[in-house]
Every structure is written in structure tokens, then in C-alpha cells.
Amino acid sequence: MSEVIxxxxxxVADQRPAxxxxxxxxxHHADLNSLASQGPQTGxxxxxxxxxxxxxxxxxxxxxxxxxxxxxxxxxxxLPCDPLSSASNDDSVIRWLxxxxxxxxxxxxxxxxxxxxxxxxxxxxxxxxxxSGGYTIxxxxxxxxxxxxxxxxxxDVHQSSFPNDKVVSTVFAKxxxxxxxxxxxxxxxxxxxxxxxxxxxxxxxxxxxYGLVVKR
Amino acid sequence: MLHIxxxxxxxxxxxxxxxxxxxAHLARPLDPEACSDAEWGEYLYFRKNPRGIHHELWIHAAxxxxxxxxxxxxxxxxxxxxxxIGEKPSVTAQS
Numbered sequence: 001m002s003e004v005i006x007x008x009x010x011x012v013a014d015q016r017p018a019x020x021x022x023x024x025x026x027x028h029h030a031d032l033n034s035l036a037s038q039g040p041q042t043g044x045x046x047x048x049x050x051x052x053x054x055x056x057x058x059x060x061x062x063x064x065x066x067x068x069x070x071x072x073x074x075x076x077x078x079l080p081c082d083p084l085s086s087a088s089n090d091d092s093v094i095r096w097l098x099x100x101x102x103x104x105x106x107x108x109x110x111x112x113x114x115x116x117x118x119x120x121x122x123x124x125x126x127x128x129x130x131x132s133g134g135y136t137i138x139x140x141x142x143x144x145x146x147x148x149x150x151x152x153x154x155x156d157v158h159q160s161s162f163p164n165d166k167v168v169s170t171v172f173a174k175x176x177x178x179x180x181x182x183x184x185x186x187x188x189x190x191x192x193x194x195x196x197x198x199x200x201x202x203x204x205x206x207x208x209x210y211g212l213v214v215k216r
Numbered sequence: 217m218l219h220i221x222x223x224x225x226x227x228x229x230x231x232x233x234x235x236x237x238x239x240a241h242l243a244r245p246l247d248p249e250a251c252s253d254a255e256w257g258e259y260l261y262f263r264k265n266p267r268g269i270h271h272e273l274w275i276h277a278a279x280x281x282x283x284x285x286x287x288x289x290x291x292x293x294x295x296x297x298x299x300x301i302g303e304k305p306s307v308t309a310q311s
Contacts, residue, residue, distance in 0.1 A: 083226045161227075168279070
């Protein structure tokens with residue numbers, strides 16, 4: 001823990017380890033970097049981990065105009081109030097999780113800064129929790145990415161019911177995932193760290209018939 | 217499999233994502249201390265088991281993780297409607 005800030009009793013601690021300790025994603029043991037350089041380079045499904053991203057769970061009131069304005073000012077993106085929607089800019093993505101709950105992702109190095117800015121500027125009754133350590137992010141893309149999702153989750157992935165930028169929390173294999181469609185053949189899965197190994201093995205199996213490419 | 221409309225997510229999802237939590241609209245006695253054992257026992261343990269229209273509490277466990285109510289026909293398994301907590305059902309056994 002390198003830094004702690006105290007704003008009127010709201011304590012924010014930097015959860016990243018000191019610089020001389022290397023951060024490890026929940027899939028560190030799978031050595032995706034070696035697989036990326038030594039494994040197949042072409043195939044129907046490409047998997048890329050986005051390790052060590054900053055994930056902040058925000059709970060606030062979308063009917064409170066002051067809070068909505070403050071979120072827009074802090075993130076540069078308006079709070080997506082419609083069910084199953086998301087909003088993003090170059091720095092952050094904010095996903096609707098439930099009527100009073102959102103998941104914000106930013107660069108891992110910026111999470112602490114953003115958290116501190118929230119505690120200093122966000123009005124009213126709210127909660128912001130750094131949940132970076134509990135999850136990891138996988139991106140699945142390629143011609144058969146849709147087929148892998150279809151095998152794993154009971155959701156309709158047709159473009160007409162799952163357009164780009166839509167976010168769903170659902171069951172994924174025997175675990176769960178927060179799935180966002182980035183492009184027609186490009187999905188983002190946010191998965192629990194304790195299920196990361198299981199889902200990595202599941203995804204390898206599910207994408208075997210299409211050919212799996214690991215990207216770093 | 218049931219296809220259930222979540223009033224918070226505003227779309228149909230598979231039953232797999234939901235859990236049933238039993239009878240809906242159970243009002244907790246305002247003053248538990250003043251209840252007789254019979255009244256408190258009635259509140260805690262006794263539930264309806266109707267043939268026909270039944271109001272149930274469900275949770276979208278794998279989705280938005282919010283509770284909502286459902287009106288269901290226990291004979292045909294038909295889901296008549298789902299509605300948010302605090303709202304009144306539009307379909308009842310009387311109507």
C-alpha cells in the first residue's frame with residue numbers, strides 16, 4: 001500500500017502494490033504471453049486478457065441530478081441510466097449493472113486517482129468500492145467469437161437483441177460473467193478471479209473446434 | 217424452461233438466471249413484541265399454496281441481483297406478469 005488519503009473521514013487507500021512488486025493477474029499461471037508468441041497465429045477465436053485493470057463499483061441514485069452531473073464531470077462520460085447500457089471514452093468504460101449500480105473500468109494505474117477524486121467531489125449518499133482485485137477482463141474476438149458465447153451463456157447474441165455497447169450480467173458456463181459487446185464479433189467478459197482459471201480452461205475447450213489464438 | 221421478464225433489466229431472460237423466493241407481499245408485523253405466538257408463527261412459517269393465481273417473490277440472481285414479484289398460475293405454469301417491489305399486481309385471483 002503506497003498511499004492513503006483521508007477526505008473528511010472517507011479513507012481511500014491505494015490498493016496497488018509498491019513499484020518493486022510485480023502485479024499478477026488471476027491468469028498469471030496460464031502464461032498467456034508465451035502462448036501468444038508460441039501458439040497458433042490464425043484461428044476463428046482470439047482471446048486477449050486485459051490484466052490489472054482498475055474496476056470501481058459505483059452505487060448511487062440516478063434520480064439525483066447532482067450525483068449524475070458529478071459523475072459526468074469526474075469520468076467525462078454520462079452515467080448510462082438505461083438498463084443494460086454502457087458508455088465509454090478513451091479512458092474509461094462505465095457499465096450499467098442494476099438500477100442503482102454501475103461498474104467503471106479505467107487503467108489500473110489511474111484507479112486510485114479516480115477513487116480519490118470521487119471521494120472529494122461526489123455529493124450525497126453513494127458508495128464507490130475498488131473491486132479491481134476481484135476480477136479480470138478477457139476479450140474474445142474473431143469470426144467464431146459469437147459461437148463460443150452461444151455455447152457458454154443462455155442469452156440471445158443476435159445483433160437485434162444484443163447490439164454493440166450492450167452489457168449483460170448472466171451465467172457463463174457454470175460461473176458468471178458481465179458481457180459487453182464491443183463490436184459485432186468482439187466481446188468483453190468480466191469474470192471473477194476465483195473462476196478465472198476454470199473459465200480459461202472452459203474457453204480453450206469451447207474454442208478448440210474453431211482454432212484458438214491467444215493475443216498478448 | 218421458463219422465459220422470465222425482469223422488470224429491472226426490461227427484457228426476457230432464461231429461468232437459469234433467477235431464483236424463486238416464495239410467496240410475495242408478506243407484511244412483517246409492525247410491532248413484533250406485541251404479537252401472540254400464533255400471529256408470529258403465522259407470519260414466519262405459514263404460506264399459501266393456492267391452485268391457480270399465485271404471487272411470488274423472485275430474484276434475478278445472475279443478472280441485476282434485484283428482487284421483483286411475479287404473478288403465476290400454479291396450474292398451467294403461465295406467468296401472467298412481473299412487477300417491481302412496491303407495485304400492486306394487476307392480475308389477481310379475484311379479477
